[in-house]
Amino acid sequence: QVQLVESGGGLVQAGSSLRLSCAASVGTFSALAMGWFRQAPGKEREFVAVLSRDITFTYYADSVKGRFTISRDNRKMTVYLQMDSLKPEDTAVYSCAGTWVLGGNWRSTSAWTFWGRGTQVTVSS
Numbered sequence: 390q391v392q393l394v395e396s397g398g399g400l401v402q403a404g405s406s407l408r409l410s411c412a413a414s415v416g417t418f419s420a421l422a423m424g425w426f427r428q429a430p431g432k433e434r435e436f437v438a439v440l441s442r443d444i445t446f447t448y449y450a451d452s453v454k455g456r457f458t459i460s461r462d463n464r465k466m467t468v469y470l471q472m473d474s475l476k477p478e479d480t481a482v483y484s485c486a487g488t489w490v491l492g493g494n495w496r497s498t499s500a501w502t503f504w505g506r507g508t509q510v511t512v513s514s
Contacts, residue, residue: 391415391503398508409470411485418466422491425470427481436496475512482507
C-alpha cells in the first residue's frame with residue numbers, strides 16, 4: 390500500500406508563493422505517475438496538475454497554467470507543487486494522488502489509486 394503525505398500549506402497573501410510537498414512511502418515511487426487536485430469549500434475536487442513517471446508528460450488546469458509547476462525528486466520519493474502568484478480563488482485543500490498506470494482520464498479523480506489526506510492553502514486578498 391502506498392501512503393502519501395502532503396505538507397507545505399498555509400495562510401498567505403495574494404501574490405505570494407507556496408511550495409507543497411507530497412512524500413511517498415513506497416520504494417518504487419519512480420514508477421508512479423503523480424498528480425495534484427484541490428477542493429474548495431462547497432465545491433467538488435478538481436484537477437490541478439499531472440506529471441508522468443518519466444517526466445515526459447505534464448499538464449495543468451487552465452486556472453493555474455503559468456503560475457503552478459509540478460515536479461518530482463525520485464531519490465526523495467517526493468512530488469512538489471510550486472505555486473506562484475497565488476490568488477484568493479486558489480484557496481482549497483490540496484491533495485496529491487498517485488497511480489501505477491496513467492490512463493487518458495487523468496483529469497478525473499477516478500483515474501487515481503492513492504491519495505493523501507491533503508493540506509490547506511488559504512490565500513487572503
